[in-house]
Amino acid sequence: MAFYDNLDEFGHAIALIAESGETLTYEETARQADSFATHIAQNRLVFILADNCIESVIGYLGCLRGKVPAALLSSNIHASLLAGLLTLYRPNYIWMPRDRAGLTPNAGELFSRGEYVLLAYSPERLVVHEELALLMTTSGSTGSPKFVRQSYTNLEANAASIATYLSVRGNDKAITTLPMHYVYGLSVINSHLHCGAPVVLTGASLLEKRFWALFQSQEATTLSGVPYTYEILRRLRWNRMNLPSLRVLTQAGGKLNAGLVGEFAAICRDKGIRLFVMYGAAEATARMSYLPPESALDKPSSIGVPIPGGEFWIEDEAGNPITDPEEVGELFYRGANVTLGYAMSREDLARGNEREGILATGDMAKCDADGMYYIVGRKSRFVKIFGNRINLEEVEQLLRGINVDCACAGNDEKIRIYMTNASKQEEVLAYVQQLTLLHHSAFQTVVIDSIPRNQAGKIIYSELA
Numbered sequence: 001m002a003f004y005d006n007l008d009e010f011g012h013a014i015a016l017i018a019e020s021g022e023t024l025t026y027e028e029t030a031r032q033a034d035s036f037a038t039h040i041a042q043n044r045l046v047f048i049l050a051d052n053c054i055e056s057v058i059g060y061l062g063c064l065r066g067k068v069p070a071a072l073l074s075s076n077i078h079a080s081l082l083a084g085l086l087t088l089y090r091p092n093y094i095w096m097p098r099d100r101a102g103l104t105p106n107a108g109e110l111f112s113r114g115e116y117v118l119l120a121y122s123p124e125r126l127v128v129h130e131e132l133a134l135l136m137t138t139s140g141s142t143g144s145p146k147f148v149r150q151s152y153t154n155l156e157a158n159a160a161s162i163a164t165y166l167s168v169r170g171n172d173k174a175i176t177t178l179p180m181h182y183v184y185g186l187s188v189i190n191s192h193l194h195c196g197a198p199v200v201l202t203g204a205s206l207l208e209k210r211f212w213a214l215f216q217s218q219e220a221t222t223l224s225g226v227p228y229t230y231e232i233l234r235r236l237r238w239n240r241m242n243l244p245s246l247r248v249l250t251q252a253g254g255k256l257n258a259g260l261v262g263e264f265a266a267i268c269r270d271k272g273i274r275l276f277v278m279y280g281a282a283e284a285t286a287r288m289s290y291l292p293p294e295s296a297l298d299k300p301s302s303i304g305v306p307i308p309g310g311e312f313w314i315e316d317e318a319g320n321p322i323t324d325p326e327e328v329g330e331l332f333y334r335g336a337n338v339t340l341g342y343a344m345s346r347e348d349l350a351r352g353n354e355r356e357g358i359l360a361t362g363d364m365a366k367c368d369a370d371g372m373y374y375i376v377g378r379k380s381r382f383v384k385i386f387g388n389r390i391n392l393e394e395v396e397q398l399l400r401g402i403n404v405d406c407a408c409a410g411n412d413e414k415i416r417i418y419m420t421n422a423s424k425q426e427e428v429l430a431y432v433q434q435l436t437l438l439h440h441s442a443f444q445t446v447v448i449d450s451i452p453r454n455q456a457g458k459i460i461y462s463e464l465a
Contacts, residue, residue, distance in 0.1 A: 002156040003194035004064040007033070010196035013170060018054050019202045019214055026196065030065075032058050032113070036095075037066030039111045039118055043128055044068055044092035045349065047085070047121075049075040049100060052176040052203045055116035057189065059095040060180070064152070069128055069349065071135035071147060072181040074455065079103050088145050089346045090122040127350040135343060136183050138282045148183075148282040149340040149351070157336035158285040159190040161307045165290050166222075166248065166276060168195040173245075175200040175220040177229060179455050184253050187286035188224050206232050212241070219245035226253030228457030230260055239267045246271075252278040252287065254458055255375060255393065257400050258301035265296035279303035279375065283359050285337040288312075289373060302372040303365075310335035312373055314365055328376055331365035334358050364391075384412050385442045398435060404428055407451050407459045415443050418464050422447045 007015070010026035017023050024032065036058055040046060046063050048070050050056040056075075063070040071089065073082070075097050082103055094104060098117045101107070107119035133155055135147035162168075174192045176199065178185030192199050200218045204211035206229065215223075223246060225233070230251060249268060251261075261277055268275040275296050280287040289312070291304030306312050314322040314329040322329045334357055341354035364377045377391035384390070392408040392415065399406045399417070406419040406428070417428060425445045433440055452463040 002064075002152060003159050003190060004033075004061050004155075007061070007193070010170070013196050014198040015193065015196075016054050016057055017198055017200045017218060019200075019204065019210075022054060024054060029058070029061065033061035033065050036062030036111065036113075036118070037068070040066060040068050040093055042066070042068055043125055045089060045126060045128070045346070046070040046093045046095060047089070047091040048072050048181075049077065049082075049094065049096035050179070050181045051075045051097065052180055052185075052201045053114075053116075054201060055095075055114050056180060057199075057201065058113065059116070059118075064133060064155070067152075069132045069134065072186065073137075074179060074181050075100065085145060086121070088344075090124055090126075092120070092122050092124070092126075094119045094121050126346060129340070129350055129352055131340065131353070132349055135349075136186070136282050137181070145344055147343045149343050149349070150285055151340055151353070154285040154337050154339050155190060157309060158187060158287060158307075159194040161309050161335075161337065162187060162191040162287055163194045164308045166191065166250070168192055168197055170196040172197045172221045172248070173200060173218065174198075174222040174224070175215055175218065176202055177206065177223060177225050178253075179203075182253075182455065183282045183286045184224065184226070184280070187280075188222075188250075190286075192222075206236065215243065216245075221245055222248040222250070224250040224252075226457040227251070227256045227260075228453065230256055230264060234260065234263070239271075246273055248274050248276070250276045250278060252280050255397065257397055259401055261296055261300035265293075265300065268293070269297065277302075277304065279373075281359070281361065283339050283355075283361075284333060284335065285339060287337070288333050288335070288359075288361075291372075295372065299368075299370075299372050302368075302374050304372060306333070307335070307337075310337070312365075312367075314367060325369045326366050328364055328366045330379060331361045331363045331373070331375070332358065333361060383410050383415060385415065385438060388436070388438060390415065390436060390438075395432060395436075399428060399431070402427075402431060405451055407461065407464060409461055409464050414441075416446055416464075417443060418446045418448050418451065420448060420450060 007026045007030035012025045015026045015029040048059050050072050095118050107121045111118040131151040133152045134150040174188050180186050274293040277291040279289045289303045311334040313332050316329045338355050338357045338359045363375050365375050367373050377393045381392045395408045410416050452460040
């Protein structure tokens, strides 16, 4: 039985803890999710404008238990972007904060809880594939009409696998550091609900004192973050904080600099904290691999091994499997968490399983003699200048190693290094020339106020230009 159908099994154990102090047991969570589901009909679509709050989780679980597909969006989505998605997908219902209900003035109220209201939006019936459970954006962005179609099987398989390798138990307690409309943030909630563990829900940033006050008062055990999160933790000198309850750190959402992995791994070793560096994608529901904590110091640049139930292999440009250690090719993944495909409009919700459990990741990778995998870049993030193949992600990582906040873009004529510190331009140019052995004309530095990032902390390369 899937985790969302199995909530009652954990009875009076605490499931959800709001920043306000409100708590729900697993029994209460199941009952309120079922109450929500009575207001929505099958073969319909629900838009959920999600916050990290009890109401958002209740709506999400209600849709899963009622077998009604939902699209998770940010509650702060811009009005024009929401209008575009409403036109393309014409959802039957919208579960949203009441203070944003003015964006849909012709919708009728059906149900409310706290600050959230369920609105009837479109009466149109639609054809939905029986396995379609969830529509998720591909990178935490909320403006694109492109969604990943996740199935009920995908959600359960990934939650169970993550809970297994993290060894999640009922006495663990996760705190939200990422939005639940982002696949990584949602996977934290799913994997803990799978095991009967409580989740502390907050939208507070790590830079806010109230986040750490809540962490300490609730004695949270698990903290998750993207690479930018770990840069913040480092600046906050987290190793000096009084966090006796912290037992697990997880990282995904992009490649963390190997130096930072090693630094955090050493601190975690000394403090008895388990650090899991992970790799995943919305197209694989969430996770595809993890680096065992005991390997973080020895292999800090590795993404580790496939998650339980998953399988990796590498292919060359001709599509032939690569079996020799250290040889680079495109990384492929097979598992029950590989999603059905994409949706670009309402009509795509009827489409079936187009991937059949296999995902071409688009990442270039290699495997060492110990069976550990390494991502060396994106197929689309390589440029060829003066006959030299350059990995833009590798350049970024090298520059971050000398404390330069930057983003690299370019083509086969020039690499542009977008940076925020004008005083380091000459140092950066000299450094990349020395490392790549390319003429200075191959590079251009561009000083900008800040590196554009989405809510998950990932760089938005399309905004650099």
